[in-house]
Amino acid sequence: MQGILFPRGVVEEREGLQEYRARGGYTALEKALKGLAPETVIQEITESGLQGRGGAGFPAGKKWAFTRECAEQPHYVVLNGGEDEPGSKKDRLLMENLPHLVMEGVILASYAVGASTAYLYVNSQYNKAKDSMAQALAEAQEAGLVGKKILGSDFNLDILFVAAPPNYVAGEDSAALEVIEQKQPLPRQKPPFPATAGLFGKPTAVNNVETLANVPAIIASGAKWYRSFGTPESPGTMIFSLNDEVNRPGIYELPFGSTLRFLIEERGGGVKGGKSIKAIMPGGPSSAFLPPDKIDIPLDHNSVRAAGSSIGCGVVHIVTEGSCIVEEILRIADFFAAESCGQCPACRMETNTLAVMLKKVQQGQGGQPLLEQFSKVISFNKGKGFCNLINMPGPPIESALRLFRPDFEFHLANGRCPQS
């Protein structure tokens, strides 16, 4: 199956400027600078239906239009390479091995929104990705692709690096802006959204690495071509990550609408040891568990939502038969409690309380009435944080309680896992 980001399969080695150009790299930029108005670039991205790959699936064209249309100057672009989602390595791989593809996406985004400065916000633990992007930047500057009067046009662009602290919340877009402003990685209250009042208070388009990596192909080959991949509502492809639960862990680019079964069985080589599946989390630790009979759903935003979960940034986690769901969500609750930045009282209260409640369940304390309290704590705090983290523990916990009640009841009665 042909891909968009990886036309010949996932790239294992770094692609330099020569190789990238040899396969048509930077022709989209040339096309744009020589013949497309910024508004036309945005129009093409809007028509392509490109959705953000950083988790929320926000339409990229819409975000760019909001930014471009702001009268306030200057405008900025931020490449979000914070990537701290457990089990996600896709942005890292793109920056390490396809740095020019990502760079061309950043330059096109900057041209489209009218930015003359772009920031590459890269996870500080990703040394290889940072080095690879820095080398690509030097190569691009030398080739006249970044800097003054790019490719002979009137478009100027400076690109700067900022290290992203390696904690989860630092990847949130407004926290990223704070870090670029040399402050602590704490999310801002919204609105205003970064698109209208972002970096230094100016209009800023913050986009995920994978989102921007899709841009060159769309500009080069057109929205119509892009829409030949995926589904009408989720066009294009998405990178999915499979971890150690399958025989062939790794990242896989699939058109939206491919089934979960295809990803797990055909690409991932099936579950390790031939174990049967107890539950699937299709979109990272903040997505609801799906029961195994949902394995034939298509992976696109609408279908996964209709099945009761969300696609997030494509980290598919499989829980095998014999694992205890209480232990699974205790880990998740501890993760969110540890990662909550601590500035919003409700988020702190919620994440800490849920973690303590689950610990009680795990140890067999509290009884049935405790199980009834989870949804109350979750709904009481819903939406009461500056960022979306406060809403993240809800889906896994509530779906686990709904689907795997016996695991909870066994823990309450015996203070241990059914299997141990």
Next chain:
Amino acid sequence: MKRLCLVCQNVDCKSRGSEQLMKELAKLVAERALTDVEVRPYICFGACQDGPNIVLYPEKSWYAGVKTEDLKDIADRLAGGPDVKRLDKIDSSLKELIYQLLDTGVF
């Protein structure tokens, strides 16, 4: 079960001195020989802006914005004195949620 005097030890309450409050309250409780009362830390009552927060359980009294000078009245309350009404400032929906959690043993 002992009566509980729960003192929030999350970031905000701590930054307003709740560690010290907890120590001093424990001292006042000991002075009054209230052996059926246990003063202990709590994760967070979700009323951080109004902290430091202290909740008496099972009596379900919630004292917010507690200062050192309030501790004597709280200790007296535990010894059978009057409720410290001036420190009762928390809205009832949050109270209900927290009291239900306490009823299920989350402390």
